[in-house]
Amino acid sequence: MPRRALGRIRRQLTQYQRTTFLLASGLSTAGSFAGLTAKGWLLMEGSGNPFLLAANFALLTLPTLLVSGPAGVLTDRLGSERVLIRAQWALLAAAVLGAIAIPISSGGQQDALLLLSTLGVGVASTYELTARNKYVALLVDEPEQLGPYLASFSVIFNVGKLVGPPIGGLLLAATGPTLALSLDAATYLLPILTLLWLMTPYRERERRSASGSGASLATAWRDCGPALRHVLVFCGLACLVGFFHPGLAPLMALNLLGPSPLALGLFTSVIACGSISAGVVLQRNAQLWSRRPGLLLGGSTVITALGQLGLSLQAPQQWGLAMAFLIGGGTASLLAGTNLIIQVHAPQVIRGRMAGLGQIAFLGGGGISGLMAAGLTAWLPGGLWSCFALLGSFGAALGVVELLRQGRTRLA
Template sequence: MKTATALPAARSRTPLSVPAFRRFGLASLVSATGSAMAPLALAYSVIGQGSGAGTLGLVLALNTVPTILFLLVGGVLADRLSRSRLLFLGNLLAAAAQGTLAATVGTGRATTTSIALCGLVSGVAVAFIQPATQGALAQIVPPEHLQRANAWLRLPTNAVKVAGPVIGGLVVAARGPAWALAWDALTFAAAALLLLGLRLDAPPSVGSALSSLREGWTGFWSRTWLWTYTAAGTVLVAAWLAGFQLLGPLVAARHYDGARGWGLVQAAFAGGLLAGTLVCLRWKPRRLLAVAVAAGFTLMLPLVAMGTGLPLPAVLSAALLAGIGLDISIVAWATAFQQHVPAPEQGRMGAFNNVGERLAIPLGYLLTALAARMWDTRTVLLACAALIAAAVVLNLCVPEVYRVNRRQLDDY
């Protein structure tokens, strides 16, 4: 049975005046308090067993593979079923995976295999959460408030991310990674309970799931700006995550005081995300997609800083600027996507976009891990930075990028 839609009949003055948006935002905030600590805790769970770049790359790759395999399924379901129910189930599954991981790490029974298996389950959960999240916001708030809603949604979660990595670094250093992983599991469970009360209509659907998937691919390929952005993102995201998430903790362990230093780098990056959100609350660029693409340049800065051996304050400054650019890019992209893709198609279009951007991540992790065996880590970091720059420049050469602009209904 379909539930009542959360979109109010009367236009609200701000996204915060919509009760469903407040619940949605609170669930994101609660989950973010755990997710801010999880990457550092996962990395040092692996490093604590005496493993290096190769093993960490394998674990991170196995976390991504199931997301790629199930994203299209999640996208089709997000355009056929209640997105709020999918969000509830996805968060519940993630809570179970992180709870199991925390228990095995805390009892000393964790192995590379058990960590990877928990990552597999977490990856499946993400595959159902992500497409539903992209389409849910358009059902919750009026279209003229989309950019502000995207920014407000990110503001508190980014604020949490500022302190989260620092606290996570201290917790990992003092008590071990299991405590941070347990908190992550608890926050996923709390978010699931909040989302259980968010009742959204199932989007109208016609035909079989397979026909929906075929129609989705046709719609995706017909939008040149969408598939070229996805192709560039495949390179950019892989290079960023391989350089920052994979090699970053290893460089910090050798040159920047280990977990504490890496926690500060992540906190600086999160501070940049917060600053970028504040910019997006005030700045409403007309060329949404061009801004989203160009802001990706900033992601190369911390990789260059670490790759050239700059001191920790310089790395922190570079991470701050990268965070500002990334958040501007995310909000601009989300608003462009929500304005230029019809709501009933957003689950599938978002899934194709995410599959494309995630597809190169396992290969990127593995190739980076192999490259780190042949070349020094800092050389590999500089190579990742060069790939980011190339992806952005090539994407800016696509004419359609400059045609996906802000629609007048969002001028408020």
């Protein structure tokens, strides 16, 4: 068969693989949020203790901050495919633990097993995300395809975040907790089967780090160059002043929409729709935006800040929901844009560690931001509205300075 025909067949195969892997990841993401919703309901119904809800979410997110560095180092040393497959098996095991906790335990013991399951999902998902960021570069035929494909995962993540919770609630009501959590666990089989039987990545492209000090997180920070270091630092600062809505979402929904049980669902859905819209725009223009870090990240920070300043006006609900849409779009483009830039422009050998550094910037800045916003809400005379005004002002200033200083910067 002519070489040109073989190349065309190979390109068609990799396109099929990319689509299949993306869909499998999306279904797994939706299953994760469905399972988290079901566990939260079970914890709240069993004990009536809101602290368990907070602990359930904290056990999902905090491991990312602690484990991202080691996950990046391991990915660069062992190879992204090996770490990704092991992480998927670990996700399946953690989800199965949540499912079997219902029939084999009750009361406090059941709560402990559910929380342990969430902790396992949090740790394993950190390794999964870090390895996946490096692995997707092995699925594209040309370097120009990497940016749009990476940005597609941001879209699919936010779609899963939007549809997962209502699916979890419906499954819980229709099938009961055991079957609902079992179906959640089953979704992790899809990426495993895809990776084991359908994927034929360009394994020869991957560059692994040697053991020793050269494989450390500090080495990746030094070797990535000043432009990418600036991207990581700016992302952390922007998250510090603008990424507090995940932690304060219930309070924001209460003040904006009232105490209705549907208020939080509507508020988070609007933010998710903003995130999806921003992800689609970024995916379609990934090649352009990945070369303009100052313009992308500075603009994203200004958009988020405008949403916060708009909420501080205490205008009608429709205006508030529009501002929530802006916050969702701004924060999504900041996080996805940072990941896009550091993956596309970092050397292949350090991309696992760069993914870990990116997650530390997201969650380090965002975690402190939530605590800071909560403290400002309690301390300032105007409460939440004054917090919006103060942090929105800082965010607007930070974004404008970035646009003025780095807006014309172009990466090769």
